[in-house]
Amino acid sequence: MAVNKNSNTTAKSEYSGYVRKFWKIVGIGFFSIILFFLLASWGVFGKMPDFEQLENPNSNQATEIISADGKTLGKFYLENRTPVKYADLPKYLVDALVSTEDERFYDHSGIDGRGTLRAVVSLGTSGGASTITQQLAKNLFHGEGSKNIIMRVVQKVKEWIIAIRLERQYTKEEIIAMYLNTVDFVNNAVGIRSASKIYFGKEPKDLKVEEAAVLVGMLKNPSYYNPNRASKKELVFNRRNTVLHQMVKNGVLEEAEKEKLAKEPVVLHFSPESHKEGIATYFREYLRGFMDKWVKDNPKEDGTEYDIYRDGLKIYTTIDSRMQQYAEEAVHDHLANLQEEFFIQQKKNTNAPFVNISKAETDKILDRAMRNSERWRILSLQDKSDDEIIASFKKKTEMTVFTWKGERDTIMTPLDSIRYYKHFLQTGVLSMEPQSGYVKAWVGGINYKHFQYDHVQQGARQVGSTFKPFVYATAIEQLHISPCDSIIDEPFSMPKGKYGIDADWHPQNSNGQFRGAVTYKQALANSINTVSAKLIDRVGPKAVVDLTHKLGVTSKIPEQPAIALGAVEITVSDMVGAYSAFANQGMYVKPTVITKIEDKNGVVLYHNTPEMKEVLSKDIAYAVVKLLEGVTETGSGARLKWGGGGGSGYNRMTGYPYKIINPIAGKTGTTQNQSDGWFVGMVPNLATGIWVGNEDRSAHFKGLIYGQGATMALPIWGIYMRKCYDDDSMVFKVSEKPFERPANLSIKVDCYKPKVKDTTVVDSLDIGDEFAF
Numbered sequence: 001m002a003v004n005k006n007s008n009t010t011a012k013s014e015y016s017g018y019v020r021k022f023w024k025i026v027g028i029g030f031f032s033i034i035l036f037f038l039l040a041s042w043g044v045f046g047k048m049p050d051f052e053q054l055e056n057p058n059s060n061q062a063t064e065i066i067s068a069d070g071k072t073l074g075k076f077y078l079e080n081r082t083p084v085k086y087a088d089l090p091k092y093l094v095d096a097l098v099s100t101e102d103e104r105f106y107d108h109s110g111i112d113g114r115g116t117l118r119a120v121v122s123l124g125t126s127g128g129a130s131t132i133t134q135q136l137a138k139n140l141f142h143g144e145g146s147k148n149i150i151m152r153v154v155q156k157v158k159e160w161i162i163a164i165r166l167e168r169q170y171t172k173e174e175i176i177a178m179y180l181n182t183v184d185f186v187n188n189a190v191g192i193r194s195a196s197k198i199y200f201g202k203e204p205k206d207l208k209v210e211e212a213a214v215l216v217g218m219l220k221n222p223s224y225y226n227p228n229r230a231s232k233k234e235l236v237f238n239r240r241n242t243v244l245h246q247m248v249k250n251g252v253l254e255e256a257e258k259e260k261l262a263k264e265p266v267v268l269h270f271s272p273e274s275h276k277e278g279i280a281t282y283f284r285e286y287l288r289g290f291m292d293k294w295v296k297d298n299p300k301e302d303g304t305e306y307d308i309y310r311d312g313l314k315i316y317t318t319i320d321s322r323m324q325q326y327a328e329e330a331v332h333d334h335l336a337n338l339q340e341e342f343f344i345q346q347k348k349n350t351n352a353p354f355v356n357i358s359k360a361e362t363d364k365i366l367d368r369a370m371r372n373s374e375r376w377r378i379l380s381l382q383d384k385s386d387d388e389i390i391a392s393f394k395k396k397t398e399m400t401v402f403t404w405k406g407e408r409d410t411i412m413t414p415l416d417s418i419r420y421y422k423h424f425l426q427t428g429v430l431s432m433e434p435q436s437g438y439v440k441a442w443v444g445g446i447n448y449k450h451f452q453y454d455h456v457q458q459g460a461r462q463v464g465s466t467f468k469p470f471v472y473a474t475a476i477e478q479l480h481i482s483p484c485d486s487i488i489d490e491p492f493s494m495p496k497g498k499y500g501i502d503a504d505w506h507p508q509n510s511n512g513q514f515r516g517a518v519t520y521k522q523a524l525a526n527s528i529n530t531v532s533a534k535l536i537d538r539v540g541p542k543a544v545v546d547l548t549h550k551l552g553v554t555s556k557i558p559e560q561p562a563i564a565l566g567a568v569e570i571t572v573s574d575m576v577g578a579y580s581a582f583a584n585q586g587m588y589v590k591p592t593v594i595t596k597i598e599d600k601n602g603v604v605l606y607h608n609t610p611e612m613k614e615v616l617s618k619d620i621a622y623a624v625v626k627l628l629e630g631v632t633e634t635g636s637g638a639r640l641k642w643g644g645g646g647g648s649g650y651n652r653m654t655g656y657p658y659k660i661i662n663p664i665a666g667k668t669g670t671t672q673n674q675s676d677g678w679f680v681g682m683v684p685n686l687a688t689g690i691w692v693g694n695e696d697r698s699a700h701f702k703g704l705i706y707g708q709g710a711t712m713a714l715p716i717w718g719i720y721m722r723k724c725y726d727d728d729s730m731v732f733k734v735s736e737k738p739f740e741r742p743a744n745l746s747i748k749v750d751c752y753k754p755k756v757k758d759t760t761v762v763d764s765l766d767i768g769d770e771f772a773f
Contacts, residue, residue, distance in 0.1 A: 061312025071321035081190040086177040093212040095252035110163035137162035139182035201269035213243040282444025312600030318438035327441035330720035336404035353699040402450040428455030428572040434580035437589035464566035464669030484751035525635030536564035551578035576689035586616030618742040626749040628665035658718035662736040674707025679714040
């Protein structure tokens with residue numbers, strides 16, 4: 001049979017042409033891909049990170065507020081991210097991550113060829129091919145993937161290029177740490193450390209295997225596998241077990257252990273990190289104001305300001321987290337009960353919570369509160385008229401209100417809510433080490449979310465009898481009197497015109513009685529007004545004002561005789577600083593809250609230097625301390641000494657025995673109409689001041705039984721100190737020793753042995769002569 005050579009030749013020629021075309025297409029395709037990668041790497045499709053950006057990736061890092069005992073008190077952030085090092089990650093967390101997200105992580109150089117080929121062949125139906133390094137590239141440099149297919153391809157190519165560069169720049173361990181630090185776990189948890197704290201209340205290194213598996217499981221889709229959503233419980237449970245299975249598959253977890261853990265329920269300790277919630281909220285807000293000023297006064301080397309929300313600063317504070325917790329618990333334990341009594345007493349008050357004021361005065365208070373509210377500000381920005389805004393305050397609406405038993409949903413008018421909140425007793429508590437000025441606890445109010453006014457630093461209130469030690473200190477210094485010297489408690493008058501007063505002054509004791517001859521120690525212990533008046537008459541108001549200012553009090557104080565009885569407004573912070581000078585042998589140290597500030601690399605940017613000055617001699621300061629000890633030995637503070645039995649060492653409302661038998665120097669204070677209750681108490685290495693009262697002075701208890709400082713404020717001090725003494729593990733050891741006695745003391749201070757008080761007396765009736773006017 002003849003063969004058609006021409007047809008064979010033609011077929012071969014056509015075949016050869018197809019092969020050439022095929023390889024030409026392949027070549028062009030290959031070249032196009034190479035060109036595409038090159039163009040992407042050159043930044044044609046959008047700027048690529050340079051070497052410096054890879055070395056210092058642009059990620060918002062939260063500024064961390066660190067306590068004296070090494071705990072995180074809170075953060076300032078736009079993204080709640082606090083990086084951790086690879087060394088702080090438990091091995092099983094890393095194993096879970098690699099087993100689930102990138103099994104061949106340690107074998108590739110940023111791109112998993114096998115995984116990529118599988119994804120291409122299956123068109124993505126068998127899973128994606130993003131390595132941990134590629135996911136890091138996406139998190140760092142462009143975030144969420146585009147929904148536009150063309151743009152997503154461009155992004156994917158850029159991820160590959162950046163991933164390869166990252167692999168060249170960093171070790172595998174550094175890449176894992178960087179990746180876990182950039183993941184958004186939702187609920188304001190950016191990065192593994194925030195996620196560990198928010199979902200499980202612990203550091204990453206303390207996570208259990210099953211807890212680590214929950215967090216790794218979230219990486220597939222953090223919102224979808226959000227463990228804090230009730231509707232997602234089964235999904236989260238199954239996803240966690242998938243992670244555990246992957247760990248077994250990759251040989252990093254035993255099958256028996258996996259079977260055991262897979263049966264355990266997902267248990268969260270969800271504690272969201274919010275600016276308005278958590279520990280030391282008022283202190284953190286004060287610190288924010290301090291830092292806003294500090295960054296303006298301390299710019300970077302290039303002249304720009306530090307950003308406390310992005311630059312990852314570390315602020316090391318003097319606050320002791322345990323003492324802060326105990327101070328907040330003491331406020332809750334006491335005021336939750338006292339508030340209940342306040343509501344009971346207000347039930348029959350038609351103008352509750354205001355006492356003895358007219359309707360016009362009440363309307364003025366409520367109108368001022370409306371105009372200062374956030375609602376008024378927002379409606380004003382919407383160009384609403386005053387009448388329209390006021391009308392909105394009288395319309396009932398759904399709202400969530402504060403109660404001591406937790407938030408409650410209710411329906412009331414915004415105006416009624418203002419009156420409701422006026423009922424609440426507020427407080428300010430500051431605890432400080434006199435020798436260093438280090439503030440150990442700061443409680444500015446009862447709940448920052450609902451009451452954002454800080455009664456430690458912002459609010460100055462009348463101090464009542466807690467001002468009297470400044471009068472006595474001036475008299476000891478100028479008149480050389482001793483706590484053991486005697487004076488007559490008798491009617492006293494100061495004529496019109498003396499020290500500029502415009503009428504005769506006749507100060508009265510709270511019970512209207514006079515004791516006759518008493519020692520100065522007895523006089524201060526029982527807060528005798530006539531003795532304080534006699535002393536200021538002898539030394540003059542100016543001398544007392546001068547000494548008070550030397551002791552760090554910044555308030556403007558009138559040079560009037562009435563200040564001897566406490567008609568002076570001073571902040572809690574200033575009162576604690578001033579009293580601390582007595583405990584610190586006459587040396588005033590300005591209260592401070594920061595020890596140092598570091599940048600994200602650990603470079604110290606600020607180091608605190610205490611401000612101090614000598615105000616009084618050691619002898620005079622010790623004499624005042626001995627006077628103040630008399631208050632807790634025989635005066636209105638004696639209930640702190642004894643415990644049990646419902647007697648004077650027992651807080652009847654909380655059932656809390658104080659039983660603090662070591663030496664205590666302190667002073668209670670109560671102002672006119674029981675509007676303010678104070679107690680400042682000291683042991684050798686800790687001074688703590690407490691104020692309690694309503695926001696408005698016209699809202700108050702009607703009588704002294706509950707309205708005096710010994711009932712309103714002193715119990716918080718007793719509960720707080722008892723908690724501190726009972727905690728042997730606390731880093732800061734609160735002293736139980738006597739105050740240090742100066743060598744060769746020149747002032748007589750040992751007057752008498754105090755009588756033991758009858759412990760059967762109910763503390764709420766043991767009011768002494770505490771009333772200041």
